Amino acid sequence: MTTNPRALLVGSGGSGDVVSAVALARSHGYRAPVFAVPLWERAIFDPRPGPRGSADVDHLEWTPGGARIVSSTRLPGGWSPLPELVRRTGIDLYLLDVTTGVRGLAKQLRAIAHHERADHLELVDAGGDIVARGDEPGLVSPALDAMLLAATAACGIRGTVTVVGAGLDGELTPHEFAESGAALKWRAGKPISGSVAADVYRQLAWFPSEASLLMLLAAQGVSGTVDITRGREPVVLEVGAARPVSMDVSAVARFNCLADAVRNTTDFATVDRILRDLGCVSEYGLEKDKLRRRPEVPQKRPWEGHSLTDLLDDIHPRADHVGVRRIYRKLALTSRREHQVLMSWLASRHAGCFVNPMLPLNALANNELRIGL
Template sequence: MDLSTSPLFERLQRAEHVLLAGAGGGFDVYSALPLYFRLRAMGKQVSLANLSFTVLDRVDGRVLAPGLVEVRADTQGPEHYFPEGVLARWFQTRGESVPVYCFDKTGVGPLHAAYVALQAELGFDTVVLVDGGTDILMRGDEAGLGTPEEDIASLAAVDALSLRDKLIVCLGFGVDAFHGICHAHFLEAVADLSQRGAYLGVTALLQGMPEVDRYREAVLFSSEEMARRPSIVSLSVVGAIAGDYGDKHRTSRTQGSRLWINPLMSLYWAFDLEAVARRCLYLELLRDTNTSWEVGARIEAFRKRHPSKPWEDIPV
């Protein structure tokens, strides 16, 4: 490794088939799109998945296993909230048929079983969990954990898989402030992972990169298709890529709140997944959970028993 190399892409170079999976639900799979197009250009086989907030019982896609549904462009789902179906339709407008595999929002046990089923179906050898935000790095003693139920369930489920490689990528530094994330604690986590040799650096998403331009197109398409509930994270990142700064709003959903759109939002932060999992103080408590409610209850119980670090402002 030297200054001209990317540790993230050095790791991904070894992969044959990569599953890019949205870790935290919602639109997280969209944050994987720049990686998706770059990996395809590298000649890799790439698949897309997402821990879904869509009610999968209302989706008529092919059921591969309990809690695992294949969504294609012609798959019918809820009218006002179906990011995965919208993404598949966007690919169709480009003349491509790209399925998005949806994991139900469950506990770690069923989610891991769904990942095992998808691995048997597709044969991927590498997983990259993609977080739209940075709260997947919170280990449990920070001032705020954001919305950890989905992220840490995904982390635990993938950690238990037998694979060639497992990675994490975060996109959207700063967007989690609304959910109480202390970004000084995120940077502390990055420093700790760097000591462990598990920090794989940052990659800038810049205007004019074809992968980034396609990501922007997909986000804007989804915002038109889902005008009532566009993605705050994705629109914030697209704004940062375009050079927005400060309290800039690209959706009425954020009106009344103060935003800090900034260039750090447009960086991919990459990490070794197993090291992130080992660092999480409560992950082992979630291994045998069956429902999302159980995950949330055990995290809440952990937080009550363990003191949290005080909030820390970034001193710059």
């Protein structure tokens, strides 16, 4: 396509994967890489259920390749960390509109690649749930990965799937992940160096992404076990989590039955219906139910009259850290403002030991929760 090729790195599961993609691009030494990502923020940041399309976003920069997210881009009624990420890193970041279904996504990827003269597409997933078969009981966020996997396989551009921070999203068990690796015959790459990870972490430590930030900490030599989801095994931080593994996108698309199931879709509602019919968790449905159950009259909040230690009495016994998302879910926080207050409180009350996105459990002893929410 071009005598001066560039890589197009796509965050497969949403905003957080872009953090890992930035670290991966710097580690590989890619020349002027281009990035693309779908937009579906957690309900605490964007109360409207489901993914957002380009018509839902203000101040995009339109190019022949599509819509780019810039520092002035805004999400009406919600908040996305992506414009601030662009401001701090200076990357070229395109918005992928998943409301158009897999067929629309494939067209968008082709347009971006043509306009940016990219001859290789790297689908980046922090955590590794993209290499699931699709029937694993712990799989809770399959929609975006399945759509991007199917679209990448169909767009006609040479592509790979790269997983970093294997297991750090807590969705696949180590055994399930190992089974996928054996079936897909993936190739282990050079670990993301501590210096690259430290540089990216300095820029993006504020970013609300557990799997990507945990990977950056692991690359810097931080170790431990982190309880990120109630009732599941803690995820393990160790240096191996910073080693990317790659495989051909077509092989992964054949392995992941969900990608095949949604490959002919032209809208997101159909994707959601197909995945529900296959027995998958509907993230969209969960968000709608949560919004419907939210009381109109303010209720007594969980933190009132309790210590943080009391509230986190169900932490896994083998964990030595607790994830921030685990904390804010336990506190039933509902807004970005409350999240910001919590982060400020953790940083001030536990200065020297709180490292986003986790807090060591030994820091919780006898601490009263006084965060002024």
